[in-house]
Amino acid sequence: MMTTFSFDLKKTDGKARRGTLTTPHGVIETPIFMPVGTQGTVKSLDPVDLKEANTQILLGNTYHLMLRPGSELVAELGGLHKFMAWNGPILTDSGGFQVFSLAQGEARGEGSNVGGSLVKIDEEGVTFRSYIDGSSHRMTPEDSMRIQMNLGADIIMAFDQCPPGKSSKAAVQQAMDRTTRWLYRCKDSMTSPHSRLFGIIQGGIYEDLREAHAKEITQVDLFGYAIGGLSVGEEKEALWKACGHTTQFMPEHKPRYLMGVGTPDDLLDGISHGIDMFDCVMPTRNARNGFLFTSRGKVIIRNGKYQKDTRPVDENCACMTCKTFTRAYLRHLYKSQELLYYRLASLHNITYYLRLMEEAREAIERGEYARFMAKRKAAHRGE
Amino acid sequence: MMTTFSFDLKKTDGKARRGTLTTPHGVIETPIFMPVGTQGTVKSLDPVDLKEANTQILLGNTYHLMLRPGSELVAELGGLHKFMAWNGPILTDSGGFQVFSLAQGEARGEGSNVGGSLVKIDEEGVTFRSYIDGSSHRMTPEDSMRIQMNLGADIIMAFDQCPPGKSSKAAVQQAMDRTTRWLYRCKDSMTSPHSRLFGIIQGGIYEDLREAHAKEITQVDLFGYAIGGLSVGEEKEALWKACGHTTQFMPEHKPRYLMGVGTPDDLLDGISHGIDMFDCVMPTRNARNGFLFTSRGKVIIRNGKYQKDTRPVDENCACMTCKTFTRAYLRHLYKSQELLYYRLASLHNITYYLRLMEEAREAIERGEYARFMAKRKAAHRGE
Numbered sequence: 001m002m003t004t005f006s007f008d009l010k011k012t013d014g015k016a017r018r019g020t021l022t023t024p025h026g027v028i029e030t031p032i033f034m035p036v037g038t039q040g041t042v043k044s045l046d047p048v049d050l051k052e053a054n055t056q057i058l059l060g061n062t063y064h065l066m067l068r069p070g071s072e073l074v075a076e077l078g079g080l081h082k083f084m085a086w087n088g089p090i091l092t093d094s095g096g097f098q099v100f101s102l103a104q105g106e107a108r109g110e111g112s113n114v115g116g117s118l119v120k121i122d123e124e125g126v127t128f129r130s131y132i133d134g135s136s137h138r139m140t141p142e143d144s145m146r147i148q149m150n151l152g153a154d155i156i157m158a159f160d161q162c163p164p165g166k167s168s169k170a171a172v173q174q175a176m177d178r179t180t181r182w183l184y185r186c187k188d189s190m191t192s193p194h195s196r197l198f199g200i201i202q203g204g205i206y207e208d209l210r211e212a213h214a215k216e217i218t219q220v221d222l223f224g225y226a227i228g229g230l231s232v233g234e235e236k237e238a239l240w241k242a243c244g245h246t247t248q249f250m251p252e253h254k255p256r257y258l259m260g261v262g263t264p265d266d267l268l269d270g271i272s273h274g275i276d277m278f279d280c281v282m283p284t285r286n287a288r289n290g291f292l293f294t295s296r297g298k299v300i301i302r303n304g305k306y307q308k309d310t311r312p313v314d315e316n317c318a319c320m321t322c323k324t325f326t327r328a329y330l331r332h333l334y335k336s337q338e339l340l341y342y343r344l345a346s347l348h349n350i351t352y353y354l355r356l357m358e359e360a361r362e363a364i365e366r367g368e369y370a371r372f373m374a375k376r377k378a379a380h381r382g383e
Numbered sequence: 384m385m386t387t388f389s390f391d392l393k394k395t396d397g398k399a400r401r402g403t404l405t406t407p408h409g410v411i412e413t414p415i416f417m418p419v420g421t422q423g424t425v426k427s428l429d430p431v432d433l434k435e436a437n438t439q440i441l442l443g444n445t446y447h448l449m450l451r452p453g454s455e456l457v458a459e460l461g462g463l464h465k466f467m468a469w470n471g472p473i474l475t476d477s478g479g480f481q482v483f484s485l486a487q488g489e490a491r492g493e494g495s496n497v498g499g500s501l502v503k504i505d506e507e508g509v510t511f512r513s514y515i516d517g518s519s520h521r522m523t524p525e526d527s528m529r530i531q532m533n534l535g536a537d538i539i540m541a542f543d544q545c546p547p548g549k550s551s552k553a554a555v556q557q558a559m560d561r562t563t564r565w566l567y568r569c570k571d572s573m574t575s576p577h578s579r580l581f582g583i584i585q586g587g588i589y590e591d592l593r594e595a596h597a598k599e600i601t602q603v604d605l606f607g608y609a610i611g612g613l614s615v616g617e618e619k620e621a622l623w624k625a626c627g628h629t630t631q632f633m634p635e636h637k638p639r640y641l642m643g644v645g646t647p648d649d650l651l652d653g654i655s656h657g658i659d660m661f662d663c664v665m666p667t668r669n670a671r672n673g674f675l676f677t678s679r680g681k682v683i684i685r686n687g688k689y690q691k692d693t694r695p696v697d698e699n700c701a702c703m704t705c706k707t708f709t710r711a712y713l714r715h716l717y718k719s720q721e722l723l724y725y726r727l728a729s730l731h732n733i734t735y736y737l738r739l740m741e742e743a744r745e746a747i748e749r750g751e752y753a754r755f756m757a758k759r760k761a762a763h764r765g766e
Contacts, residue, residue, distance in 0.1 A: 018452070020581060039719045040716075041721050043721065044723055046703075047707070049702075069718075073691065075691065076691060077709070077712075082710070083709075083715075084712065085712070150516055308456065310460060326466075327465055327467070328452075329467065330464075332452045333422075335452075336422045336423075336451060338422055339426050339725050340428065341425075
């Protein structure tokens with residue numbers, strides 16, 4: 001296996017960035033969106049579907065995979081790539097976000113709706129209960145690294161403490177300081193030559209904390225850096241203010257990942273603030289709930305107006321769903337709760353997100369990103 | 384559209400038959416198994432999956448489609464083929480079986496588990512309640528024909544009365560006589576040049592009734608004939624005795640369809656009794672419940688012994704599931720109730736059924752069907 005990792009910033013357009021991120025499993029053109037494969041599968045899609053949707057890198061959820069089927073088993077079976085038959089790049093999260101969000105009853109991974117679990121945080125790590133069977137588990141920064149190395153992800157995320165969105169400044173400061181201490185422990189135990197570590201910048205919506213933590217985290221020499229602790233309940237305006245404030249303190253020649261964001265418009269905004277990588281369950285989860293993204297805004301497929309609509313979901317989309325099926329048929333499948341619906345809808349939404357990223361990359365290359373963004377946002381509003 | 388229909392019996396081997404059935408949507412090599420697409424989709428599979436599994440003809444359920452989305456809507460949208468983007472042949476059942484089996488709380492279609500619905504049968508037709516919303520519906524032989532013509536199936540089934548498996552001889556006789564009277568009404572109202580009608584032979588497990596009804600039904604000049612009223616709760620031995628007794632009174636040069644059967648071994652038995660066509664929800668329903676058919680018998684994928692099993696479900700299978708994924712991964716998906724599992728498992732089981740039919744056809748062509756059947760049954764028992 002190649003162990004070459006690199007990030008090449010090819011062009012900027014305002015703060016928007018066009019780059020390539022090289023991993024042993026392939027080259028990723030940025031800006032990019034990463035579909036979420038929580039339990040070793042992007043819900044309802046197979047690897048061929050993912051390739052057809054132009055997926056360049058997947059996100060796997062450490063929390064879910066450590067509990068089922070277990071990271072040792074995945075390692076024994078040859079790693080997550082082989083296990084799920086996905087030969088492209090994979091990024092795994094640290095598991096921390098799910099552990100903490102379960103404490104607040106709002107897991108971001110796909111498929112975990114068990115809230116109110118008992119979570120205890122101390123300086124060493126976190127103790128929590130399994131969402132599957134209630135069994136008690138312990139996770140330290142060292143455990144998270146070991147598990148992610150077992151999974152064999154190309155990009156491994158540092159184990160951080162992500163406080164709730166409306167935390168006090170003191171609580172955010174405390175989580176941020178611990179995140180820094182944990183980062184050093186993560187780095188020390190990240191021994192695999194097949195993976196690279198990303199650090200995570202916390203600091204909530206507080207500009208001074210964001211600046212301080214960005215400086216602390218980027219002082220550690222890592223392959224890339226993420227912005228965590230956003231999209232956790234704060235206002236959109238506060239999110240972009242914090243994001244924009246943070247990116248200015250991040251190194252230019254390393255990839256920047258905004259975690260857990262967001263809508264198509266959010267991705268456009270993120271790119272305008274200099275973000276290179278995104279992940280979110282929104283395209284797949286919304287698909288399953290009947291919300292389809294199109295170049296002219298959302299299609300709520302259950303609506304009666306689609307009953308006899310023989311058009312594809314999006315006339316500008318080249319995905320298998322749009323090439324093959326009508327809105328009328330998708331509505332029928334959705335109302336009938338047919339399994340085929342979930343795949344067709346997920347395939348479309350993922351294709352839509354990834355095509356949007358492709359168009360954004362092209363716009364940056366042309367030096368027309370601002371114009372492109374304004375145009376797409378207007379189209380999304382139906383203008 | 385071509386309106387050519389024909390059946391060509393190419394070879395016999397004992398009672399087993401090798402034929403070709405031509406319809407406007409394509410040629411079907413028999414013996415053949417028809418995957419069941421209850422609600423305008425074979426659960427979890429798309430048309431490309433079905434083609435890859437070597438599907439030659441699908442079955443659609445009139446009962447489900449008339450209630451949702453409604454046959455007029457399907458007609459307006461261009462018919463069932465276009466609606467579901469399946470350009471191969473389709474056979475629709477009459478709706479009668481589901482109506483009657485719902486009265487007994489055991490619908491054979493995929494996805495209808497609502498029992499105890501009120502069903503009233505009279506000479507004119509049947510009154511029943513929708514399994515979706517409890518609304519009252521009326522279906523006569525004329526309605527069934529109209530609905531099936533709306534759907535635009537290549538092969539349309541006569542509206543028959545199928546009595547429960549353990550009915551008294553008098554009750555079977557009554558249902559059988561009514562089925563004959565209804566067949567004449569069906570034939571009179573079957574006006575589409577794009578479809579052909581199959582009659583259904585009833586008579587339960589009573590040999591004299593089977594003989595009498597086979598003679599009555601086959602006296603009507605139709606494109607093909609089906610054996611109904613079996614696989615409804617009677618013993619296997621009684622089923623095959625009744626089936627074998629019936630086929631001898633069926634015309635040699637018309638296709639013979641045994642409705643609602645069955646396991647892989649049942650298909651082998653049916654072929655040995657001179658059956659050309661089969662349908663059953665078993666491969667797809669069993670797939671979803673974790674039962675996978677293989678050349679060496681059943682794989683119950685939840686079993687712990689598959690936890691680290693890196694073999695495909697069936698080493699002799701060329702389906703995408705077996706070419707791509709391990710038993711260990713499928714077990715993980717099944718236990719995690721992941722949507723991808725249902726598709727991968729259904730694709731495999733349907734492929735298995737259709738490959739078995741292909742091998743049966745080859746065995747008949749070689750004049751070795753009996754030997755082939757014995758060998759396959761032994762393999763299914765794990766011998």
